[in-house]
Amino acid sequence: MGEKFLTHYQVLGLARTATERDVKIAYRKAAKIAHPDRGGDPAVFRQITEAYETLVDPAKRHAYDKSYASGRPAAAPAAGSAHAQAREGYRGSYGSPGRAGFAQGPGFSTRRTSGPRPTAGDPAIYLPAYESLAPGETPLMPRPAAAQPVHGAPRKRGLFGASSRLAREARTAQLVMQQVLPGIPAARLINGLTAPHGAGYVDHVLVSGYRMAVIGSMLVPNGAFRWDGSTLVHGSKVVAPPQLIPATRAFQELFPECNVTAWVCVHSNTGNLFEPVIDYARGTAPDGSSTVNVANAARFTREVKHFLAAGPSPNAVDLSILDRLLGGMY
Structure with a gap:
C-alpha cells in the first residue's frame, strides 16, 4: 500500500x-x-x-x-x-489510501488521526486535489470529466441476444443511477469496459473511494431460487450467473489499492425489484465478503451501497483510478 x-x-x-x-x-x-x-x-x-x-x-x-x-x-x-x-x-x-481514520506515513501506520471519519454522503473530494496543482501543471483528467457520475453506455456486441442483453444492462445501469449514485456523491459508474483479462467486455464497474464493484446482470423467470455460491437453482434447473471471477481477479491485480468484488443483479421479468426471491446457503449472503455476490435488484442496491460506504475514504474520487478505468473503456 x-x-x-x-x-x-x-x-x-x-x-x-x-x-x-x-x-x-x-x-x-x-x-x-x-x-x-x-x-x-x-x-x-x-x-x-x-x-x-x-x-x-x-x-x-x-x-x-x-x-x-x-x-x-x-x-x-x-x-x-x-x-x-x-x-x-x-x-x-x-497520499496513500490505507485505512480511513488512520495516519499514513511512508509505510502503514495504525495511529488514529484526529477528526471525524469521512462518510459516503459527504461531498466528493478529488485526489490529488485540483487546488494543489502548481501553476501550469496538467491535472490527471479534466475536472468536468472527473465530476461526471456516469461514463459510457451499455455496449452492443455479438449478433444473438444483443437486444435482450442491452435491455438488461440498461436496467442495471438505471438502477444504480437512481438508487446508488444519489446517496454517494463520489461514486462513479463506468459502463461497457473492455475486459482486463482477455477478449470481451465488462458490463459495469462502480467505484467509490477504494472499493470497486464489478457488476453483471441476468434475467430469470418467475419463482423462487437458491444460491449455493456458484449457481442459481430453480426447481430442477441450474442457472449459471455471468462469469465475473476472471475479470474481478484481473481488476484486483491492476488496482491493488482497491477492494474489488463481483456483483450480479438478478432481474425478474415482472419488473418487481424484490423478485426473484433468493434463498442463500450458509456463508453465501451478498454482503461483499464473497468474490461473487448475487442478489435481486432491491437487495443488490442495498448491499452495494453498504459495500461502498464501508470502505476507506468513501467520499474520495481517486483520479488515478478513475482515469485508468476510463482509458480501458475503448
Missing part, C-alpha cells in the same frame, strides 16, 4: 487526452532534468524514456490504454531535482 505506482501519463505529467506533440514536449522537458549526464537518476530517466516510447507510438499507446495503463513502481529520483520535487509534491497531495 505504501509503494506508489505511476502510469506513463503520470511519469510525463500528461493527461490522457495529450497529443503526440504534447508527449514530445513533456519528454524533452523531463529528459533534460533526469538525464544522467546532467546529474539525474538513471532509473528515473529509464522510466521517462519508456513512457515516451509507449505514448508516442499510436499502436503501443492504444494497447497500453486498453491494459488499463498498468502502473510501475515509482523510481526514487535524486533529492533536490525538479523531478524529485514534483514527485514528492504529488505523493504529498495524493
Whole structure:
C-alpha cells in the first residue's frame, strides 16, 4: 500500500487526452532534468524514456490504454531535482489510501488521526486535489470529466441476444443511477469496459473511494431460487450467473489499492425489484465478503451501497483510478 505506482501519463505529467506533440514536449522537458549526464537518476530517466516510447507510438499507446495503463513502481529520483520535487509534491497531495481514520506515513501506520471519519454522503473530494496543482501543471483528467457520475453506455456486441442483453444492462445501469449514485456523491459508474483479462467486455464497474464493484446482470423467470455460491437453482434447473471471477481477479491485480468484488443483479421479468426471491446457503449472503455476490435488484442496491460506504475514504474520487478505468473503456 505504501509503494506508489505511476502510469506513463503520470511519469510525463500528461493527461490522457495529450497529443503526440504534447508527449514530445513533456519528454524533452523531463529528459533534460533526469538525464544522467546532467546529474539525474538513471532509473528515473529509464522510466521517462519508456513512457515516451509507449505514448508516442499510436499502436503501443492504444494497447497500453486498453491494459488499463498498468502502473510501475515509482523510481526514487535524486533529492533536490525538479523531478524529485514534483514527485514528492504529488505523493504529498495524493497520499496513500490505507485505512480511513488512520495516519499514513511512508509505510502503514495504525495511529488514529484526529477528526471525524469521512462518510459516503459527504461531498466528493478529488485526489490529488485540483487546488494543489502548481501553476501550469496538467491535472490527471479534466475536472468536468472527473465530476461526471456516469461514463459510457451499455455496449452492443455479438449478433444473438444483443437486444435482450442491452435491455438488461440498461436496467442495471438505471438502477444504480437512481438508487446508488444519489446517496454517494463520489461514486462513479463506468459502463461497457473492455475486459482486463482477455477478449470481451465488462458490463459495469462502480467505484467509490477504494472499493470497486464489478457488476453483471441476468434475467430469470418467475419463482423462487437458491444460491449455493456458484449457481442459481430453480426447481430442477441450474442457472449459471455471468462469469465475473476472471475479470474481478484481473481488476484486483491492476488496482491493488482497491477492494474489488463481483456483483450480479438478478432481474425478474415482472419488473418487481424484490423478485426473484433468493434463498442463500450458509456463508453465501451478498454482503461483499464473497468474490461473487448475487442478489435481486432491491437487495443488490442495498448491499452495494453498504459495500461502498464501508470502505476507506468513501467520499474520495481517486483520479488515478478513475482515469485508468476510463482509458480501458475503448
